[in-house]
Amino acid sequence: MSHRMDYHSGSPHRGAQAEYCCYQPKLTGSPSASRTVGFESTIAYTNRGYATTLKSEFGSVPRSSESLFDLSNPFTEVLTKRNEKELLHGLNDRFARFIEKVRHLEHENELFEREIEEIKLKAQSPASLAQEHEPELMDLRNLVHDITLQKRQIEIEHQNLEEDFLTLRDKYEQEARDRSNAENGILVLKKDANDAYLAKLQLDKKAQSLVDEIHFLKKNHEDEVSEMVAQFQEAQVTVKAYKFGKPDITEALRDIRVQLEGHATSDFQQAEEGFRVQFAKLTKAAESNREALKATQQEIQENRRHLQGKTIELDCGKGMREALEKQLYELEKRHYAEMIHYQDTIRQLENELTNAKLDMSGYLRENQDLLNVKMALDVEILSYR
Incomplete structure (x- = not known):
């Protein structure tokens, strides 16, 4: 939960959100529609992976995805729970990788800022540069x-x-x-x-x-x-x-x-x-x-x-x-x-x-x-x- 809060919170980790968005499909429309489409495509991708498992457990699997996600279908509840767990697990893994990458980028950013500060101290202006090299000149x-x-x-x-x-x-x-x-x-x-x-x-x-x-x-x-x-x-x-x-x-x-x-x-x-x-x-x-x-x-x-x-x-x-x-x-x-x-x-x-x-x-x-x-x-x- 802390990871999710960091992800949805503001300033330091907003770059990770931008990087995460680049992995989603580009669709026109509202953000909610894009999130819905991404979720449904993820579910559809997951269903293809678990079709054989359901068939082995329950004996038969419907041929169409619409019948699979029909609430009247007895397999819908079990499949939905498993898909949600797998989806949440994958999202948590991806989010953890994003957080690690963000921390790495923040560390590099600090190093860059430090180097920039040193460069600013060394080369604040042409006058300071000339002043620095004045003994050699x-x-x-x-x-x-x-x-x-x-x-x-x-x-x-x-x-x-x-x-x-x-x-x-x-x-x-x-x-x-x-x-x-x-x-x-x-x-x-x-x-x-x-x-x-x-x-x-x-x-x-x-x-x-x-x-x-x-x-x-x-x-x-x-x-x-x-x-x-x-x-x-x-x-x-x-x-x-x-x-x-x-x-x-x-x-x-x-x-x-x-x-x-x-x-x-x-x-x-x-x-x-x-x-x-x-x-x-x-x-x-x-x-x-x-x-x-x-x-x-x-x-x-x-x-x-x-x-x-x-x-x-x-x-x-x-x-x-x-x-x-x-x-x-x-x-x-x-x-x-x-x-x-x-x-x-x-x-x-x-x-x-x-x-x-x-x-x-x-x-x-x-x-x-x-x-x-x-x-x-x-x-x-x-x-x-």
């Missing part, structure tokens, strides 16, 4: 800001490295030009040194020829002097021989001797004067050649010192060039490594930013799905009500 914004700052810092460092690279390249080009100029100067100095060496050889040859000429002139002068002295001595001997042999011609010989002495003296003086003049010329030429040779030697030494200085400068330039090339190589290598590192960092940060955007879009989709579930549950709750 703030972290993502801070991450994007940090990534932007790091990217700008990397760009600034990259620009500074490019400027340093351009400066070093300009220095390298300037050093290369200085080296080329130094090499050209060295070539000019080598050419000047070769010219000076050739001039020295020519001057040495000229000085040697002058020395040979001086020796030849000295020897020639000595030969001439010795020849003149021999002639003079021979003349003196001849005069003396004639003096002792013929005294009458003494005066004549004296005159001849005086003349010869005068000629010899004049010739000797002329020869000596010529020799002195020529010797002075040769000495002057030798001095000038010696001075030219000395100047040439000094110039050669100066050129050698200048060449040594340029060679030292060239070696210093080569060492500086090698150091700059090594520094440039190290700088390019470090710049390339830093550029690769910064590119990897930028790529990693971009991937993290993309993943963060994907996570954010996933959160938004989940929230949208939860909102859709909430709306569907609200619609279902309204349909139950």
Whole structure:
């Protein structure tokens, strides 16, 4: 009886009544007529089941259902009681199943209401949703800001490295030009040194020829002097021989001797004067050649010192060039490594930013799905009500 009261009572179990009505045949007309038709059809269905039982108990069964339910029929009362009992038993079983199903649906409804309340608490409005995810959004914004700052810092460092690279390249080009100029100067100095060496050889040859000429002139002068002295001595001997042999011609010989002495003296003086003049010329030429040779030697030494200085400068330039090339190589290598590192960092940060955007879009989709579930549950709750 409690089940029947619950079934006919109001609000919580009204859904079971609607479900029970869906099992009855759909007929037009009043509700009482539909209930009567359902009851009669149930009785007719039950009669077919119990026909054999009645026949075995009472011996014969009427062929038509009208004669079966006729009150004047002796089997009508017994059949009616049994049908009512079976009908009530079946209805009670169905009603118990309906009640169990209603309780199950109420339990599910409570779970749904609980979930809806949780969803309402979590997603009451877009403002609350934004407020809930505000820390994550703030972290993502801070991450994007940090990534932007790091990217700008990397760009600034990259620009500074490019400027340093351009400066070093300009220095390298300037050093290369200085080296080329130094090499050209060295070539000019080598050419000047070769010219000076050739001039020295020519001057040495000229000085040697002058020395040979001086020796030849000295020897020639000595030969001439010795020849003149021999002639003079021979003349003196001849005069003396004639003096002792013929005294009458003494005066004549004296005159001849005086003349010869005068000629010899004049010739000797002329020869000596010529020799002195020529010797002075040769000495002057030798001095000038010696001075030219000395100047040439000094110039050669100066050129050698200048060449040594340029060679030292060239070696210093080569060492500086090698150091700059090594520094440039190290700088390019470090710049390339830093550029690769910064590119990897930028790529990693971009991937993290993309993943963060994907996570954010996933959160938004989940929230949208939860909102859709909430709306569907609200619609279902309204349909139950």
